[in-house]
Amino acid sequence: MAHSHPVKLIDHFRVSPPLGSVPTTSLPLTFFDFPWLLCRPMERLFFYEFPYPTLYLTNNILPILKNSLSLTLQHFFPLASNLMCPPSPHKPYILFKDGDSIPFTVVESMLDFDQVIGDHARVDLRELQCFVPKWPPTRVTSDDTRVVPLLALQVAVFPNSGICIGAKFCHVVADGMAFSHFMKSWASIFRSREDSACLEKSIPPSHDRSGIKDPFELESIFTKDWWNWASSWDYDLGSTPDDQLRDKVGVTFTIGQTHIERLKDLVSIQCMENYPGQVHVSTFVVACAFTWVNLIKSQEKEASDLLDNDKVYYFVFVADCRHRPEVKLPATYFGNCLAICYVPAKKIELLGENGIIMAAREIGKKVKELESGVFVGAEKWISKWKEVSEQGRLVTVAGSPKLRAYETDFGWGRPKKTEVPHIYASGSFHLCECRDGGGGVEIGLALPQGQMDVFSGIFEQGKQNLI
Numbered sequence: 001m002a003h004s005h006p007v008k009l010i011d012h013f014r015v016s017p018p019l020g021s022v023p024t025t026s027l028p029l030t031f032f033d034f035p036w037l038l039c040r041p042m043e044r045l046f047f048y049e050f051p052y053p054t055l056y057l058t059n060n061i062l063p064i065l066k067n068s069l070s071l072t073l074q075h076f077f078p079l080a081s082n083l084m085c086p087p088s089p090h091k092p093y094i095l096f097k098d099g100d101s102i103p104f105t106v107v108e109s110m111l112d113f114d115q116v117i118g119d120h121a122r123v124d125l126r127e128l129q130c131f132v133p134k135w136p137p138t139r140v141t142s143d144d145t146r147v148v149p150l151l152a153l154q155v156a157v158f159p160n161s162g163i164c165i166g167a168k169f170c171h172v173v174a175d176g177m178a179f180s181h182f183m184k185s186w187a188s189i190f191r192s193r194e195d196s197a198c199l200e201k202s203i204p205p206s207h208d209r210s211g212i213k214d215p216f217e218l219e220s221i222f223t224k225d226w227w228n229w230a231s232s233w234d235y236d237l238g239s240t241p242d243d244q245l246r247d248k249v250g251v252t253f254t255i256g257q258t259h260i261e262r263l264k265d266l267v268s269i270q271c272m273e274n275y276p277g278q279v280h281v282s283t284f285v286v287a288c289a290f291t292w293v294n295l296i297k298s299q300e301k302e303a304s305d306l307l308d309n310d311k312v313y314y315f316v317f318v319a320d321c322r323h324r325p326e327v328k329l330p331a332t333y334f335g336n337c338l339a340i341c342y343v344p345a346k347k348i349e350l351l352g353e354n355g356i357i358m359a360a361r362e363i364g365k366k367v368k369e370l371e372s373g374v375f376v377g378a379e380k381w382i383s384k385w386k387e388v389s390e391q392g393r394l395v396t397v398a399g400s401p402k403l404r405a406y407e408t409d410f411g412w413g414r415p416k417k418t419e420v421p422h423i424y425a426s427g428s429f430h431l432c433e434c435r436d437g438g439g440g441v442e443i444g445l446a447l448p449q450g451q452m453d454v455f456s457g458i459f460e461q462g463k464q465n466l467i
């Protein structure tokens with residue numbers, strides 16, 4: 001539904017940890033953080049049922065949201081910090097100073113809540129952007145240091161129907177696990193006004209970076225990669241460029257548990273018959289293989305494609321390494337702790353009769369390989385990205401069912417919908433657990449209308465063929 005003024009500004013303020021509660025702290029970036037420096041900010045939206053008028057939000061809810069956020073930021077202070085990027089040869093780092101704060105905006109939405117949270121083809125993706133917080137500009141200090149903010153928040157109320165909590169944050173400060181820990185802690189401190197047990201259940205994050213060992217000198221390799229790229233890096237990360245959203249439609253697809261189990265069976269049986277060795281077959285593996293192959297199939301066939309058939313395409317996913325033996329960080333470690341995994345495959349194989357089986361086997365193989373070392377090939381985490389993203393033959397996945405986005409509960413029940421709008425501007429798709437908690441997954445992605453029609457047809461047909 002198009003609307004000339006989809007949201008109305010109600011309030012805008014800044015929230016900091018309680019003054020004096022966090023000393024000035026400088027956090028060095030680790031080699032796990034470096035690959036994410038160049039990434040545009042992540043965007044996450046959580047929509048909840050909220051059958052109250054706007055005044056109820058501003059008078060009763062907002063003061064508690066603000067207060068609980070301040071208390072949460074005391075523990076998660078890197079989010080209220082800035083990324084400091086001094087000129088070469090100095091390395092970027094994160095700096096918190098007393099009084100540092102994040103921008104918080106409150107708006108009222110004129111749009112229909114049920115329309116906004118629907119899974120259907122969303123024709124105007126720019127509409128979703130009005131629930132994403134505005135990104136503050138980068139400052140430049142007198143010694144030419146770029147000061148980049150790391151988090152912005154926005155609350156949108158749909159009078160008498162819903163509420164949306166929107167977050168935009170830089171990946172360099174937190175990966176999916178860390179950010180999800182922050183959101184759930186905020187939700188739980190917010191809820192503790194009614195139920196003090198919630199506060200006890202929230203576990204503080206760990207900021208100790210001394211446990212991160214760098215036997216392969218990845219920091220020095222990534223620092224060089226960073227300086228190669230930094231000259232062209234746009235410090236003003238700003239909003240998603242409109243032209244990357246125009247003419248695209250966004251849809252949320254689901255693969256229910258029955259289909260997932262069928263896919264797993266198919267992959268396991270075929271692999272057992274044709275390939276020796278143990279194959280890792282999980283929900284993640286089959287959902288990614290199914291989506292990747294259908295995306296490749298939906299791409300327009302042009303004459304040049306025939307030449308393309310032997311070209312290598314990549315599927316890229318990340319793996320949380322906190323629990324891996326050579327890393328061993330607490331599950332509560334706040335920062336980045338991800339291995340970047342590249343899965344190559346020839347287009348002709350992906351388009352073949354057993355394309356999904358082959359894709360699943362290759363993705364599963366990569367997951368399995370992590371058991372024998374997460375740092376194999378790590379020196380290329382950044383340079384390989386540059387290479388394959390320039391070729392444009394890659395599909396990436398954002399999010400993970402393991403983040404349990406639908407368990408972010410502010411006391412209004414499970415979210416009615418979660419969205420990750422930043423992926424709509426890119427070629428990736430988003431993966432999370434199904435809202436109903438039944439073992440299926442939700443897949444969010446955006447494509448040009450023509451390609452979406454083809455993709456949607458293949459995807460649904462592919463599911464039917466499984467039964």
Ligand SMILES: CC(C)(COP(=O)(O)OP(=O)(O)OC[C@H]1O[C@@H](n2cnc3c(N)ncnc32)[C@H](O)[C@@H]1OP(=O)(O)O)[C@@H](O)C(=O)NCCC(=O)NCCSC(=O)CC(=O)O
Pocket residue numbers: 042175176177179279280281282283284285317318319320321338367397398399400402
């Ligand atoms: C590497 C992974 C993606 C692989 O996922 P998997 O689910 O396959 O992996 P897993 O090792 O946990 O395996 C559990 C699944 O494997 C199946 N399985 C099969 N064989 C097995 C075996 N021999 N031993 C144990 N499990 C086995 C299980 O039945 C289960 O399936 P089943 O699941 O079917 O029961 C994951 O381990 C991971 O790290 N996920 C987190 C990624 C992350 O943090 N992403 C966010 C990125 S940040 C980001 O993107 C930004 C943002 O979002 O904001």
